[in-house]
Amino acid sequence: MSLFNNLTQEKCPVCKEKLTTYKSDILLSHVIKSCPQDHYEKEFIPSLEGYVEHYKVATK
Numbered sequence: 432m433s434l435f436n437n438l439t440q441e442k443c444p445v446c447k448e449k450l451t452t453y454k455s456d457i458l459l460s461h462v463i464k465s466c467p468q469d470h471y472e473k474e475f476i477p478s479l480e481g482y483v484e485h486y487k488v489a490t491k
């Protein structure tokens with residue numbers, strides 16, 4: 432259970448806000464997590480068995 436909590440308590444690398452989780456298709460385990468302030472988005476791709484990260488702000 433603690434491992435699951437770690438996976439669901441990820442934070443935005445920009446503002447450290449907790450990411451909001453959207454499950455677009457629970458059968459495919461397709462999960463999108465995004466920053467509430469729209470800095471960052473992380474998408475789980477079941478076919479790749481991994482995450483794709485999207486930064487919505489320029490990193491300086």
Ligand SMILES: [Zn+2]
Pocket residue numbers: 443444445446447448466467468469470471
């Ligand atoms: Zn943020």
